[in-house]
Amino acid sequence: MFIGLSLAFTAQSQDAASDDIKSRIQPLGKVHIAGAKAETASTGPRSGTQVYNKACVACHSVGVLGAPKPNDAAAWAPRISQGFDTMWQNAIKGYNAMPPKGTCGDCTDDEIKAAIEHMIEGI
Ligand code: HEC
Numbered sequence: 001m002f003i004g005l006s007l008a009f010t011a012q013s014q015d016a017a018s019d020d021i022k023s024r025i026q027p028l029g030k031v032h033i034a035g036a037k038a039e040t041a042s043t044g045p046r047s048g049t050q051v052y053n054k055a056c057v058a059c060h061s062v063g064v065l066g067a068p069k070p071n072d073a074a075a076w077a078p079r080i081s082q083g084f085d086t087m088w089q090n091a092i093k094g095y096n097a098m099p100p101k102g103t104c105g106d107c108t109d110d111e112i113k114a115a116i117e118h119m120i121e122g123i
Contacts, residue, residue, distance in 0.1 A: 048116075048118030049118050051114060051115035052070075055101070055104035060119060063075075067097075068119070071120065071123055084116075088116060092112055102115070
């Protein structure tokens with residue numbers, strides 16, 4: 001009887017030891033997964049449509065705070081006339097109520113450019 005109990009106890013402490021090992025291994029596994037995700041995120045630029053739908057649509061679709069609406073020629077004309085690059089830089093750096101990169105912190109400058117082109121492609 002006593003031997004049986006002590007065997008059970010030994011088995012339990014082995015379980016505890018292997019749980020401890022598992023918990024020490026786990027963070028390594030998590031780091032590996034995080035690294036894999038980062039690689040996935042950087043596979044090629046997103047299209048202008050994708051960036052627009054993710055980051056710009058909330059303000060530009062309805063003209064929040066005077067944001068020029070897509071393909072609204074009258075709203076875009078004075079902006080386009082200052083030169084595309086100026087407009088592009090304003091979108092990257094922020095301009096009045098227009099936040100830097102339209103809040104798309106992980107967008108590249110070229111992805112911002114593609115989103116602007118998407119908004120004015122019908123003009
Ligand atoms: C929080 C709302 C908001 C979001 C989100 C937003 N914009 Fe804007 N955007 C504005 C407003 C407001 C203006 C007008 C600013 C002004 O003329 O005073 C503007 C203006 C612009 C202009 C014209 C700049 C110029 O030189 O006249 C461009 C280009 C632009 N946005 C691009 C983008 C792109 C690309 C995105 C998404 C990646 C985006 N915006 C997301 C609010 C927003």
